[in-house]
Amino acid sequence: MHNADKNVLNETESNRKTTLIRKLKNPNVLLLIVGVLLFVIISIIVPNFLTVRNITNIISQSSTNGLMAIGLTFVIITKGIDLSLPTNMAFSAIIGSMVMAMTQSGILGFLVICGVAVAIGVINGISVSKFRMVPMIVTLAVSTIIAGSSNWITGARSVGGLPQAYRNIFAGDILGIPTQAIIFIVIAVIMHLFLSKTKFGQDVYQTGVNEKAAKVNGVNIGRIKFLVYVISGLMAGITGVLVSARLGSAGPSIGTQDQFLIIVCATVLGGASVTGGKGTILGTVIASIFMTVITNAMNLYGVDHFITFVIMGAIIVVFTYFDLVRNKIGESRVR
Numbered sequence: 001m002h003n004a005d006k007n008v009l010n011e012t013e014s015n016r017k018t019t020l021i022r023k024l025k026n027p028n029v030l031l032l033i034v035g036v037l038l039f040v041i042i043s044i045i046v047p048n049f050l051t052v053r054n055i056t057n058i059i060s061q062s063s064t065n066g067l068m069a070i071g072l073t074f075v076i077i078t079k080g081i082d083l084s085l086p087t088n089m090a091f092s093a094i095i096g097s098m099v100m101a102m103t104q105s106g107i108l109g110f111l112v113i114c115g116v117a118v119a120i121g122v123i124n125g126i127s128v129s130k131f132r133m134v135p136m137i138v139t140l141a142v143s144t145i146i147a148g149s150s151n152w153i154t155g156a157r158s159v160g161g162l163p164q165a166y167r168n169i170f171a172g173d174i175l176g177i178p179t180q181a182i183i184f185i186v187i188a189v190i191m192h193l194f195l196s197k198t199k200f201g202q203d204v205y206q207t208g209v210n211e212k213a214a215k216v217n218g219v220n221i222g223r224i225k226f227l228v229y230v231i232s233g234l235m236a237g238i239t240g241v242l243v244s245a246r247l248g249s250a251g252p253s254i255g256t257q258d259q260f261l262i263i264v265c266a267t268v269l270g271g272a273s274v275t276g277g278k279g280t281i282l283g284t285v286i287a288s289i290f291m292t293v294i295t296n297a298m299n300l301y302g303v304d305h306f307i308t309f310v311i312m313g314a315i316i317v318v319f320t321y322f323d324l325v326r327n328k329i330g331e332s333r334v335r
Contacts, residue, residue, distance in 0.1 A: 028271065028283045035290045042297045049300055056178060058289075058296050060246055063184035064239045065259070066288035069266040070191050071235030073284045074228040076267055077208045079276035080135040082124060082232045084143035085263060090255025091146040092117035093240030097159040097250040106166030113244070114237035120146065121233015125226035143257070150252040158251030162244065170245030180242050184285075187238065191231075192281040204228060208276030258309065265312045266291045268319050 043050050068085045075082045096113030100106065120142065127138040172179050195201040206214035207224045215221060244250040270287030272279030291312070298308050 071232035086255035088236040093250035101161035117237025125229035129225040158249040160249040
C-alpha cells in the first residue's frame with residue numbers, strides 16, 4: 001500500500017512537470033513571462049517609467065496598436081498582408097473629424113470613421129479575393145493613394161474642432177479605468193471568440209494552411225479573404241476613433257508606415273505565421289503590450305528613433321526565422 005501511494009505521488013509529480021513543460025513551450029506563455037520580467041527590469045532602470053501619466057500613455061498606445069494588430073492577425077493567418085492599416089486609420093479619422101467639425105455630432109463622426117475604413121477594407125478585399133491581385137502590391141497602392149489624399153485634403157495639417165462629448169466618451173475613463181483600454185479588451189475578447197470558436201474562424205485557419213484542401217472541405221476561399229480585409233479595415237476605423245478622440249484632432253501624421261512596423265512586429269511576435277494558418281488574438285494582444293513597453297522605454301531612455309526601428313526590424317527577422325524553423329521541424333515530424 002505504501003509503495004502504491006509512492007507510485008501515485010511520483011506519477012502526479014511527473015504529470016505536473018509535463019504540464020509545466022507544455023505551458024512553457026507555449027509561445028504566449030513564454031512571451032508573457034518575458035514581458036513581465038522585462039517590465040520589472042525597465043521599471044527599475046528607466047526613469048519616469050512608472051508614473052501615472054506614462055502608464056496611461058502605454059495603455060492608450062497598446063490599445064491603438066493592438067486593435068490594428070488584431071485586424072492584421074486575421075489577414076496574416078490567410079497568408080495575406082494589409083499595408084494600408086495606418087494610412088487607412090488616419091484617412092478615415094480625418095474624414096470623420098471634418099464631418100464632426102461641421103456638425104458637432106460625435107455619433108455621426110464615429111459612423112463616418114468606421115464606414116470609410118470599412119469601405120477601404122472592402123476595396124482591398126475585392127482586389128485580393130475577386131481580382132486575385134497580390135495583397136502586398138494592392139494594399140501598398142491603396143495606402144499610397146489614401147496617404148496622398150489625406151495630405152491633399154488637409155494641406156498636411158490636422159483637423160480639429162471635435163465635440164467634447166466625443167472625446168469624453170472615447171478618451172475618458174470609467175471608474176478610473178481608461179475607456180480605450182476597456183474598448184480594446186472587449187474587442188479583443190470578441191475577436192478571440194470569433195476566431196477560435198466559430199466556423200468562420202476555422203475556415204480562416206484552413207485557408208491559411210492549404211487553400212486547395214480548404215476548397216475540398218467546402219470553404220469559400222474568396223469570401224474568407226474578402227472578410228478578413230473588411231475586419232482589418234474595421235479595426236483601422238475603431239483605432240481612428242480612439243486616436244482622434246485622444247488627440248482631439250486628426251491629420252496625416254497619425255498614421256505613417258513607420259507605425260506599420262510596430263503593428264506587424266506585434267503580430268509576428270504574437271505567433272502569427274507569415275506562412276499562414278497560425279496566429280491567436282491572445283498572442284497578438286500580449287505582443288502589442290510587449291512592443292509598446294519596449295518602444296516607450298527606449299523613448300524615455302533617450303534611444304535614437306532610428307535605432308528603435310532597427311531593433312524592431314531585427315525582432316521581426318529573428319521571429320520569422322524561428323517560425324520557419326519551427327514549421328520545418330513540424331513537417332519533418334509528420335513525415
